[in-house]
Amino acid sequence: KNQVEQSPQSLIILEGKNCTLQCNYTVSPFSNLRWYKQDTGRGPVSLTIMTFSENTKSNGRYTATLDADTKQSSLHITASQLSDSASYICVVSAGDYKLSFGAGTTVTVRA
Amino acid sequence: DTEVTQTPKHLVMGMTNKKSLKCEQHMGHRAMYWYKQKAKKPPELMFVYSYEKLSINESVPSRFSPECPNSSLLNLHLHALQPEDSALYLCASSEDLQGIAEAFFGQGTRLTVV
Numbered sequence: 773k774n775q776v777e778q779s780p781q782s783l784i785i786l787e788g789k790n791c792t793l794q795c796n797y798t799v800s801p802f803s804n805l806r807w808y809k810q811d812t813g814r815g816p817v818s819l820t821i822m823t824f825s826e827n828t829k830s831n832g833r834y835t836a837t838l839d840a841d842t843k844q845s846s847l848h849i850t851a852s853q854l855s856d857s858a859s860y861i862c863v864v865s866a867g868d869y870k871l872s873f874g875a876g877t878t879v880t881v882r883a
Numbered sequence: 884d885t886e887v888t889q890t891p892k893h894l895v896m897g898m899t900n901k902k903s904l905k906c907e908q909h910m911g912h913r914a915m916y917w918y919k920q921k922a923k924k925p926p927e928l929m930f931v932y933s934y935e936k937l938s939i940n941e942s943v944p945s946r947f948s949p950e951c952p953n954s955s956l957l958n959l960h961l962h963a964l965q966p967e968d969s970a971l972y973l974c975a976s977s978e979d980l981q982g983i984a985e986a987f988f989g990q991g992t993r994l995t996v997v
Contacts, residue, residue, distance in 0.1 A: 806985070815887075815973050815988035816926075861925065869914070869939060869980050873925030 774799040778874035793877045795845040795862030803867035807847045810859045852881045889989035904992045906957040906974030914980045915957045918973040933980040964996045
């Protein structure tokens with residue numbers, strides 16, 4: 773069964789600090805892995821998308837890494853801002869129409 | 884334009900009402916999707932349209948009826964819903980049905996069934 777597990781479930785960080793979110797997956801075959809940011813009650817917004825051959829990809833203060841051998845990915849947020857408070861969802865595609873979603877990590881940034 | 888636009892943003896309907904959710908994209912994407920998302924849960928796939936034809940129905944109850952009038956529009960017709968159908972309904976689109984291309988999501992319609 774294709775599964776995507778994220779950790780931690782939630783975390784609280786102080787403004788200006790860094791944090792790292794984890795994603796482990798068992799999706800097979802593997803096509804690509806995406807990280808989305810979702811504000812409460814809004815649709816997910818894409819942060820990064822990585823294929824098998826990509827190890828790291830950045831989007832501003834967000835940096836995603838991928839280890840396709842161990843089936844692990846991380847999302848690092850640098851110099852957090854209050855606007856970073858959201859749910860971060862790891863999504864893995866097997867190359868067909870169906871995306872496998874993680875349960876998300878809720879990040880709260882406090883002043 | 885990389886937007887998927889959903890209307891309305893919020894909808895409150897009674898169990899005997901008939902309403903429709905609308906989704907529009909002008910990126911030339913040929914695959915469009917409806918998802919249902921309950922609070923603090925990941926989105927669940929409901930329907931997939933490819934080249935304006937229904938490709939996938941994830942065993943969704945018939946009180947939800949999708950329609951794709953043209954390549955830019957996707958509707959979800961609602962009838963005789965239950966309170967447990969209250970959720971955030973998300974529309975998404977991608978270049979094609981293959982899960983290689985990036986999927987763009989709309990902002991969602993927050994549906995409350997009373």
